[in-house]
Amino acid sequence: MTPTPALMSNRPTLGGGPPGGGSPLLEVRNLRVEFNTRRGTLVAIDDVSLTIAPGEVLGVVGESGAGKSLTGTAIIGLLEPPGRVAGGQVLLEGRRIDNLSFEEMRKIRGRRIGAIFQDPLTSLNPLFTVGQQLVETIQTHLPLSAADARKRAIELLGEVGISAPERRIDNFPHQFSGGMRQRVVIALALCANPQLIIADEPTTALDVSIQAQIITLMKRLCREHGTAVMLITHDMGVIAETADRVAVMYAGRIVEAAPVRALFREPMHPYTRGLLASLPGRQGERLQAIEGTVPRLGHIPAGCAFAPRCPDRFEPCDKAVPGMTQIGDLVPRGFRFEPGEHMARCYLYSPAIEPQVLAEVRREKDRR
Amino acid sequence: MALLQVRHLTKEFSRREGLFGRTTSVRAVDDVSFTIKKGETFGLVGESGSGKTTTGRCILRLIEPTSGDVIFDGKDVLKLSRGDMRRLRRDMQIVFQDPYSSLNPRMRVSDIVEEPLIIHRLGSRAERRERVRQLFELVGLNPDHLRRYPHEFSGGQRQRIGLARALALNPSLVIADEPVSALDVSVQAQVVNLLMDLQQQLKLTYLFIAHDLRLVEHICSRVAVMYLGRIVEMGETAKLFAAPQHPYTRALLSAIPVPDPDAPRRRIVLDPASFDRSAPLREVAAGHLAAV
Numbered sequence: 001m002t003p004t005p006a007l008m009s010n011r012p013t014l015g016g017g018p019p020g021g022g023s024p025l026l027e028v029r030n031l032r033v034e035f036n037t038r039r040g041t042l043v044a045i046d047d048v049s050l051t052i053a054p055g056e057v058l059g060v061v062g063e064s065g066a067g068k069s070l071t072g073t074a075i076i077g078l079l080e081p082p083g084r085v086a087g088g089q090v091l092l093e094g095r096r097i098d099n100l101s102f103e104e105m106r107k108i109r110g111r112r113i114g115a116i117f118q119d120p121l122t123s124l125n126p127l128f129t130v131g132q133q134l135v136e137t138i139q140t141h142l143p144l145s146a147a148d149a150r151k152r153a154i155e156l157l158g159e160v161g162i163s164a165p166e167r168r169i170d171n172f173p174h175q176f177s178g179g180m181r182q183r184v185v186i187a188l189a190l191c192a193n194p195q196l197i198i199a200d201e202p203t204t205a206l207d208v209s210i211q212a213q214i215i216t217l218m219k220r221l222c223r224e225h226g227t228a229v230m231l232i233t234h235d236m237g238v239i240a241e242t243a244d245r246v247a248v249m250y251a252g253r254i255v256e257a258a259p260v261r262a263l264f265r266e267p268m269h270p271y272t273r274g275l276l277a278s279l280p281g282r283q284g285e286r287l288q289a290i291e292g293t294v295p296r297l298g299h300i301p302a303g304c305a306f307a308p309r310c311p312d313r314f315e316p317c318d319k320a321v322p323g324m325t326q327i328g329d330l331v332p333r334g335f336r337f338e339p340g341e342h343m344a345r346c347y348l349y350s351p352a353i354e355p356q357v358l359a360e361v362r363r364e365k366d367r368r
Numbered sequence: 369m370a371l372l373q374v375r376h377l378t379k380e381f382s383r384r385e386g387l388f389g390r391t392t393s394v395r396a397v398d399d400v401s402f403t404i405k406k407g408e409t410f411g412l413v414g415e416s417g418s419g420k421t422t423t424g425r426c427i428l429r430l431i432e433p434t435s436g437d438v439i440f441d442g443k444d445v446l447k448l449s450r451g452d453m454r455r456l457r458r459d460m461q462i463v464f465q466d467p468y469s470s471l472n473p474r475m476r477v478s479d480i481v482e483e484p485l486i487i488h489r490l491g492s493r494a495e496r497r498e499r500v501r502q503l504f505e506l507v508g509l510n511p512d513h514l515r516r517y518p519h520e521f522s523g524g525q526r527q528r529i530g531l532a533r534a535l536a537l538n539p540s541l542v543i544a545d546e547p548v549s550a551l552d553v554s555v556q557a558q559v560v561n562l563l564m565d566l567q568q569q570l571k572l573t574y575l576f577i578a579h580d581l582r583l584v585e586h587i588c589s590r591v592a593v594m595y596l597g598r599i600v601e602m603g604e605t606a607k608l609f610a611a612p613q614h615p616y617t618r619a620l621l622s623a624i625p626v627p628d629p630d631a632p633r634r635r636i637v638l639d640p641a642s643f644d645r646s647a648p649l650r651e652v653a654a655g656h657l658a659a660v
């Protein structure tokens with residue numbers, strides 16, 4: 001395996017796509033989401049581009065207000081007014097889906113893109129048994145008889161680890177515990193064999209030991225079914241365990257994207273570095289906090305949104321939003337070869353900045 | 369020296385099955401005993417339903433325990449009259465998890481922080497105002513923002529306000545119930561650092577209640593692990609994390625997602641049939657207790 005030197009890319013799209021080449025399953029190009037409010041238009045998502053290859057797990061990580069959930073919601077066409085897609089495209093297997101009618105989009109949701117949300121109760125109807133809900137979803141998307149659909153539903157419940165599924169299928173959602181409900185939701189998301197699942201904080205509401213079970217389950221099922229996953233979470237630990245590639249979001253923009261190992265071994269954006277450094281480690285040591293707070297929508301600074309909190313900021317940072325820059329080459333890291341690209345939205349790596357200026361900034365940084 | 373001793377604390381909640389059903393009782397806290405030394409940070413960890421929050425509230429008598437003893441600074445808390453209990457509460461304060469619902473949205477933050485001083489009739493108006501300014505500076509807030517309302521602050525700032533309020537009466541023990549779990553990671557670190565600084569500065573003792581094991585490992589000197597109302601393991605944090613003895617602790621520690629893609633992962637799944645739930649705590653090593 002020879003690493004190919006990557007060229008400075010002008011391509012707006014992130015990520016190297018599938019490890020073996022070929023076209024991405026999902027492609028988001030320069031997505032922009034706006035909210036029209038009485039006080040004017042707020043930009044919640046700005047210039048978000050990403051790709052997900054078939055079978056790949058893309059982790060999307062960020063703090064509250066970073067726009068990670070909105071990105072997922074916009075992809076499946078479930079933005080609620082006053083939110084709207086104000087620009088960009090969403091392509092599924094090369095075909096645009098952001099301009100489809102509600103009816104057409106409904107056929108794609110469930111059949112080709114499944115969704116798992118944080119609170120399993122939002123995805124389940126308390127008035128129907130889980131069996132009725134599974135059968136309905138299966139029959140909506142697959143040409144099966146009621147009896148066959150029920151058989152498939154029982155199989156699915158067994159697959160997600162619910163014991164005695166032939167009995168449990170006639171229970172109502174409230175008769176399941178939180179972890180079991182989330183398993184039902186996973187069964188529901190998988191029942192039409194979608195190519196992509198958008199999982200938004202699927203384990204955040206669960207206890208650690210249940211979380212571990214659900215993560216293991218999702219990983220196994222997606223591998224077996226060849227399902228790609230967009231995993232939205234704030235938990236760096238969950239990302240490290242699950243994702244193939246990671247996109248880090250801050251204040252509505254992707255600020256860094258990289259294969260998972262590269263991101264944890266060599267985080268490039270000062271925000272990513274700060275985030276990883278702020279995780280609790282050894283006893284008694286002071287945590288490396290990032291000063292300040294996440295900007296509120298409508299108060300996002302001009303220039304780099306992270307600049308006011310950034311320990312490395314220099315002149316250009318407040319002036320204009322930095323572009324995505326590709327960093328380094330495809331390098332074998334340790335004994336593993338990392339496909340995909342490492343990109344960051346930061347002037348520290350920008351080709352637009354004079355090399356002498358950057359060298360000075362880096363020296364300054366090393367002195368600290 | 370022991371600041372707080374909890375002995376055989378038990379809290380039963382009774383509930384009725386359906387409208388006419390018979391009453392059954394659930395032991396949310398079941399024979400819990402531990403001692404917190406002056407100046408230490410003692411962690412109480414467990415998953416939802418383990419009884420850790422109920423234990424914290426029973427100590428303050430925000431919930432009346434069913435039986436057991438709570439000895440704080442030599443005084444038997446559960447035997448105090450209402451008036452004595454109120455006076456004692458100056459020394460024991462609580463910080464809640466949710467900075468959004470624990471501050472009255474209709475009060476200015478200066479009034480929120482001043483309120484405990486008024487309730488306990490401390491100082492003149494001018495003295496109280498001065499104290500509030502000091503507290504604001506102590507927790508790293510800008511005293512120019514005293515006249516604002518809670519909604520004008522971010523989550524991390526609100527938690528600082530809650531902390532300022534808890535510290536207003538110079539308590540010796542602070543019960544912190546999931547104080548940072550509602551905050552963003554980058555802000556969490558700020559508040560954790562603040563808690564540790566304040567402890568040094570004010571010689572505080574903390575009972576730190578949390579589900580985040582990484583955080584507990586970071587800030588607690590000793591820790592007790594709760595499972596279904598009982599303490600199943602207790603000891604110095606570093607030793608307990610390095611060599612967990614109880615099957616539940618082992619399973620819990622193995623379930624923490626590690627922020628390192630190359631970390632070896634060996635998940636241990638808890639088999640509830642593999643241990644005796646009524647086993648008493650016994651010393652497995654010096655200062656390390658486990659119910660095995």
